[in-house]
Amino acid sequence: MSNRTAFSRLMSLALIALASPAHAQPTTVGFDQISAGDTAWMLTSTALVLLMTIPGLALFYAGMVRKKNVLATALQSFCICALITVLWVFVGYSLAFTPGTPWIGSLDRLLLEGMLYIKETSQLTVSHIAPTIPESVFVMFQLTFAIITPALITGAFAERMRFGSLMVFMALWSLLVYVPVAHWVWEPGGWLASLGALDFAGGTVVHINAGAAGLVCAWMLGPRAGYGKDAFLPYNLALTMVGASLLWVGWFGFNAGSAVASDGRAGMAMLATQVATATAVLVWITVEWMTRSRVTMLGACSGAVAGLVAITPASGFVNVGGALVIGLVAGIACFWGATGLKRLLRADDSLDVFGIHGVGGLVGALLTGLLADKNIGGVTGNIGIQAIGAFGTLLYSAAVSFVILLALRYTIGLRVSTDEERSGLDLSLHSEQII
């Protein structure tokens, strides 16, 4: 598809958006219509993706902050998990995964209205997006993505944000940013899906989205006291390694689960994920050795996450060769993102959320446009459309995040006091401490 065609389709979508929104209730089917294999794999994938946030991401981040902020950092991921779960069943799922308009879904499914499981008649409902598994499983699977995305952002403002402000920000961000973007990309009627943007498992919805928000958070909250002058020693990089390993394993649910089926494409996605991740680890530590004469644990973990992020949008579209290329580029680009680019941006993005998730997401989204193999996904990519999706999401996420943070700054405040920051958030906010 040419870029001119993409533009004309974009204009058409804008007109469609003005028309009356569509409404859709889930389809009720008999138990015999459900695939046991698909359902078993999606239940497993859901558990794997939840494992990525708690305890995966919680440990990954907690190991990198100073000792006085370890508990507060892990607590953030834990509480976001609870908060987003409630929001998701109330309104998030309905707005993200019902047809509605190209920009946002409908409110027809508030509190999961219409979702059925009737043992007596052997009937249950399925989503139009995942017709072979129970809707309850699809709701849960998508919920785990909605949980990890805001949890990723916490790394950008680690060690300095007020807990109450964080919870309010995450609630608003989830509803105003994550939910619409998920609708744009993954609901078949969403404007990016209609354009033909490819995002198999969330390179745009999860990683570019979180990376952009993280960068804006880092700017808006300002640097930590002593940033650039004092050495901020990570508490325990062994925790970070355990967290990164949980992320790596959990990512098989993230990517291969996004096939929403227990089939060969899920297998290809899993293989591509492993190959790209391993390649990115090797590339990152090579670059590290070439530039610093050292290979570090944090570098290896960072390379793994970079590879995982970059292969995410491509995992169900590329072959093994494509995965190797993506891992190679991601290892170099994300190393630069977490070092050179970080210095250029002059933001205290504490745990390099933009440097790894933002940059890795952009690399993956754009390379999917170049490397998508028609034999695997049934489609070929278009780098122009991929760029529209990636940069459109980046700009939208950054802009809305900025507005939310601005509103919070002038109402309940964003940062802890200097004394609280010096004492550490564990003690000053939560009255707990690692001895």
Added chain:
Amino acid sequence: MVYDDKFPIAAQLFIRLKRSPGRVIDVTWMLENEMYALEVLRVARAADAESAELANRYEALLRTRPGKAAAPAAPAQGGAMFARTGAFVAGGAAPAASEEAVAPEVGRHYVGALR
């Protein structure tokens, strides 16, 4: 707690003194040996204003340690404690490696960057 607070200042002194006037200090030994620390502070005060300010902050932390008032600066024992370039040159016995202490290059790595 005091140890944790002293480390970042010692790491900054390591960087500043290495840059100018080109002296290399041993941060680990500085944290463990007060006499050596005081000698480092003397050199830092002579270096420049910002190093002197760091020296004052470090000395204040030394004074807060219970039962350990800072002693007057002592001259280097048994020979030079610094080298113009290269590694630390011990006047007496070399400091024993400590599992608790953080090597200077580790601390320097985490100033303004994680990766």
